[in-house]
Amino acid sequence: MRATACTARSDMIEAETPLEPASPDERRTKDPVASAQLSADVAALLDALADGGVALAPLDVAYAILAATPQGIRRIFDAKQRSYEKPSGMFANYTISAALHKLADEQHTMVEEMVTAVGLPFSVVAPFREDHPFLAKVDPFVLQSSSKAGTLDMLLNAGQMHDEIARQAWARQMPVFGSSANLSLTGSKYRLGDIDAAVREAADIAFDYGLSQYANHQGRSSTIIDFRDYSVIRVGVRFEQLRQAFKDRFSVILQG
Numbered sequence: 001m002r003a004t005a006c007t008a009r010s011d012m013i014e015a016e017t018p019l020e021p022a023s024p025d026e027r028r029t030k031d032p033v034a035s036a037q038l039s040a041d042v043a044a045l046l047d048a049l050a051d052g053g054v055a056l057a058p059l060d061v062a063y064a065i066l067a068a069t070p071q072g073i074r075r076i077f078d079a080k081q082r083s084y085e086k087p088s089g090m091f092a093n094y095t096i097s098a099a100l101h102k103l104a105d106e107q108h109t110m111v112e113e114m115v116t117a118v119g120l121p122f123s124v125v126a127p128f129r130e131d132h133p134f135l136a137k138v139d140p141f142v143l144q145s146s147s148k149a150g151t152l153d154m155l156l157n158a159g160q161m162h163d164e165i166a167r168q169a170w171a172r173q174m175p176v177f178g179s180s181a182n183l184s185l186t187g188s189k190y191r192l193g194d195i196d197a198a199v200r201e202a203a204d205i206a207f208d209y210g211l212s213q214y215a216n217h218q219g220r221s222s223t224i225i226d227f228r229d230y231s232v233i234r235v236g237v238r239f240e241q242l243r244q245a246f247k248d249r250f251s252v253i254l255q256g
Contacts, residue, residue, distance in 0.1 A: 013235055013239065013240075014218055016216050016218055016220065016237065016238070016239070016240075017216060017217045017218065018214075018215065018216055018217075019190060019211070019215035019216055019217055021211055022211075026210060026211055027209065027210025027211065028209075028210050028211050028212075028213055029058045029059065029060050029159050029160070029161070029209045029210055029211065029212050029213050030060055030159065030160070030213040031209070031210065032160075033160060033161075033209070038160060038161065038164050039164065039168075041161070041164075041207055042161065042164045042165050042168050043168065044205065045057065045066070045165065045205055045207070046068075046165070046168055046169065046172060046174065046176070048204050048205040049066060049067055049068040049069070049072060049174075049176060050068060050069075050172075050174060052069045052071045052072055053067070053072060053203075053204035053205065054066065054067050054072045054075050054076060054079075054202050054203045054204055054205075055067075055203055055204065055205045055206065055207075056181050056192065056195065056199075056200065056203045056205070056206035056207065057161055057162070057165065057178075057207060058159070058161055058192065058207055058208065058209035058210070058212065059158040059159045059161060059162045059212060060121060060158050060159030060160075060162070060212055060213035060214055061121050061158050061159070061188070061212060061213075061214050061220075061221045061222045061236065061237055062180050062181070062182075062188035062189060062190055062212050062214075062215075062221040063180070063181040063188075063189050063190065063191070063192060063195055063212065064158075064162075064178045064179065064180055064181055065079070065080070065178050065179060065180070065181040065199060065202070065203065066091065066165075066176050066177065066178035067142075067176075067177060067178065068142070068174055068175065068176050068177065069139065069142065070139045070141045070142055073088065073141070073142050073145055073146075073177065075202050076088070076178070076179065076202065077145070078202070079198050079199045079201070079202035080179070080182065080183055080184045080199060081183055081184050081198075082179070082184040083184070084145055086179075086184070087145060087146050087147055087148045087153065088145060088146040088153075088177040088178055088179050089123055089146070089153035089154065089155050089177065089178065089179060089224075090146065090152060090153065090154045090155070090175055090176065090177055091154075091155055091158075091162060091165045091166050091169060091176045091177070091178065092154035092155060092156060092166050093115070093156060093163060093166040093167065093170070094111060094112050094115045094116070094156065095170060096134070096154060096166060096169075096170055097111055097124055097154050097156065098111070098112070099129075099132060099134065100128045100129050100132050100134060100135070100152065100154075101124060101126040101127070101128055101129075101152070101154065101227075102126060102127040102128060102129060103126055103227060107126075107227055110246075110249075110250050110252075111124060111156070113249060114156075114157075114245065114246075114249075115156055115157055117249075118242075118245045118249075119157060120157060120238050120241060120242050120245065121155070121156065121157040121158045121159075121214070121222045121223070121236070121237060121238070122156060122157065122222055122223045122224070122225060122236070122242055123153050123154060123155045123156065123222045123223065123224040123225065123236075124153070124154050124156065124225060124227055125151050125152070125153045125154075125224060125225065125226045125227060125228075125233060126151055126152070126226075126227040126228065127150050127151055127152075127228070128147070128150075128151065128152040130143070133173070134170070134173055134175060135175060136173075137173070137174070138175055142177060145177075146177045151226070151228075153224060155222055158222060159212075159213060161207065161209065180221050181195045181199050181200075182195065182196060182199060183196045183198065183199065186219075187218075187219025188212075188219050188220065188221045190211055190212035190215035190216075191210070191211055191212075191215075192206060192207075192208040193208075214237035214238065216237060220235065220236045220237050220239075221234075221236050221237065222234075222236040222237065223235060223236030223237070223238075223239050223242055224236065225254065230246075230252055230253070230254055231255075232254055232255060242254070
């Protein structure tokens with residue numbers, strides 16, 4: 001399987017430089033959290049979203065702001081000063097992507113291998129099954145503001161809290177949507193305390209797991225890939241490693 005994308009050339013991509021911890025003992029989002037604590041944190045987060053609230057969550061790629069209801073989604077867009085032309089993404093895992101995304105069998109296999117064997121964060125954009133039971137209770141406004149041209153963006157492999165949110169959301173049959181916790185077009189935030197005041201004030205619940213694992217001076221978050229043609233919608237963290245994995249494992253050429 002081979003595909004190319006008509007986006008910026010690789011030699012025009014600024015090299016990613018990591019944002020170092022403020023001190024040797026600064027906590028990182030990848031540092032292990034006891035399973036009971038992680039489960040309880042995510043359960044409290046999802047309870048808040050189910051009640052129409054907004055949450056701030058620590059991901060390995062960046063801090064994120066999440067919602068699951070029309071009122072929550074509107075608060076996010078207002079706080080971020082974000083255009084509704086830029087849809088939110090769904091917190092997902094391979095199970096959710098395999099159930100909802102309309103992809104060829106070999107593409108589902110590709111996504112599974114990238115999640116389980118490569119382990120780098122990325123987002124899959126692809127057509128989806130709007131009639132799937134998982135989406136049955138999603139308000140039409142929420143789905144409209146979280147999809148574009150019949151496609152849905154699903155974030156994968158973004159750290160322990162992200163994965164637990166996706167797992168519990170699937171168990172509850174309550175999709176969760178969100179985006180990076182920053183004012184629109186200002187770059188990702190990698191510490192809870194660095195999030196813009198207007199964005200922090202929009203949240204009903206927030207969790208501080210320290211510095212995001214992939215924090216970088218370029219302000220990047222996850223790489224977003226359109227699986228219809230493998231074009232790169234957004235270059236994200238560890239992009240060169242991600243691109244090499246697609247090339248080596250599947251002969252797919254990502255250009256970004």
